[in-house]
Amino acid sequence: MITIYDIAKKTGYTAPTISKAINGNGGLSQKTRARILKVVEDLEYKPNMAARALTTRKTHLIGVIFEDSNMGRGFEHPLFGGLLNAFRYLVEDAGYDILFLSKHFQQKNNSYVEHSQYRDVDGILLLNPDASSLELSKLAECGIPCVSTNDFIPGISTIVSANKEAGFQATEYLISMGHRNIGFLGAPFTSTSRASVERRQGYEEALKKANLNVNSSYIEVCTGWQIEAGFEGAKRLCERNKDLTAVFCANDTIAFGLILYCNQNNIPLPDKLSIVGFDDDRVASYITPSLTTFRQNKQILAKMTADVLLQSIAGNQITETIRVPAEMIIRDSVKKII
Numbered sequence: 315m316i317t318i319y320d321i322a323k324k325t326g327y328t329a330p331t332i333s334k335a336i337n338g339n340g341g342l343s344q345k346t347r348a349r350i351l352k353v354v355e356d357l358e359y360k361p362n363m364a365a366r367a368l369t370t371r372k373t374h375l376i377g378v379i380f381e382d383s384n385m386g387r388g389f390e391h392p393l394f395g396g397l398l399n400a401f402r403y404l405v406e407d408a409g410y411d412i413l414f415l416s417k418h419f420q421q422k423n424n425s426y427v428e429h430s431q432y433r434d435v436d437g438i439l440l441l442n443p444d445a446s447s448l449e450l451s452k453l454a455e456c457g458i459p460c461v462s463t464n465d466f467i468p469g470i471s472t473i474v475s476a477n478k479e480a481g482f483q484a485t486e487y488l489i490s491m492g493h494r495n496i497g498f499l500g501a502p503f504t505s506t507s508r509a510s511v512e513r514r515q516g517y518e519e520a521l522k523k524a525n526l527n528v529n530s531s532y533i534e535v536c537t538g539w540q541i542e543a544g545f546e547g548a549k550r551l552c553e554r555n556k557d558l559t560a561v562f563c564a565n566d567t568i569a570f571g572l573i574l575y576c577n578q579n580n581i582p583l584p585d586k587l588s589i590v591g592f593d594d595d596r597v598a599s600y601i602t603p604s605l606t607t608f609r610q611n612k613q614i615l616a617k618m619t620a621d622v623l624l625q626s627i628a629g630n631q632i633t634e635t636i637r638v639p640a641e642m643i644i645r646d647s648v649k650k651i652i
Contacts, residue, residue: 316358318336320359321353332350336351375411377429379441380442394442397612397619400615439461442463443464450506461626467506471635472636473618478513480516480592482519484562485562487648492650494526495558497561498532498562500535501565501568502539532558541571545571547572548574561588566591567595570601584647590647590648594607606643608642608643609643615638618638
């Protein structure tokens with residue numbers, strides 16, 4: 315394996331000078347740096363990251379915490395897979411690799427903090443942690459820079475879609491299409507994972523702005539985010555309210571459950587019931603009727619997440635909440651009432 319000492323022998327410079335040229339620091343002339351880097355390239359030198367970590371106290375590793383017990387979609391989820399992919403390219407450009415942090419590393423029930431410290435990561439991305447875990451608050455106190463893209467954890471910056479604004483826009487759009495009896499089909503939420511409740515808040519604010527009553531009977535919280543939960547929630551909501559003409563769903567899979575219920579009960583869509591979802595799932599444009607929904611901006615979410623985490627790793631500690639607008643995609647699942 316080629317070392318900086320081999321490069322030193324080849325160029326005639328000392329090992330510390332070689333290190334300065336490779337790391338881009340030190341008061342070297344452009345000519346000297348260029349000559350050294352040419353030899354580095356010719357010899358196909360690869361830096362020893364373990365040795366570098368010992369001298370710089372940085373491993374150039376970013377840990378990713380991703381659990382999926384609540385949604386059951388894994389990286390097939392329309393947001394998380396694309397967001398992580400974009401995030402990976404951004405941090406790789408900055409010289410970092412990513413690895414996944416599990417509470418079950420080496421078949422032991424380690425905490426997130428313990429695994430992070432064992433791997434000696436420079437930063438942590440909380441992509442979709444276990445919201446019920448009591449360990450989340452400890453991450454903010456462990457001394458490792460963290461950023462979250464889905465959960466609100468005190469002391470940790472969160473980059474998230476503007477959920478309340480999207481809920482408002484969805485409901486306002488339904489109202490503009492002549493609907494007045496509008497339901498909301500939501501999903502479970504916790505103090506840290508508030509996407510569903512924020513979308514409901516937007517729904518309620520739009521109704522109030524239009525001087526429409528917020529009818530608690532029109533609101534149903536499903537047991538989960540999956541199609542099956544959406545189907546059961548739709549059954550309860552629709553059988554309780556025969557007068558509904560539209561429903562805003564907290565995500566697309568819940569909307570798919572509602573569509574399945576309507577198809578099995580001969581409720582024509584969108585003639586009898588209009589539907590708006592959230593997430594722009596990959597099949598949303600292919601079903602009948604194609605689903606009006608919201609597309610979360612994965613590229614901007616990833617860029618903001620990477621920027622905040624890299625700034626924190628560099629010592630510029632940031633603790634803030636940044637909300638990124640979601641784009642409404644108008645398709646065929648909403649009918650105008652004349």
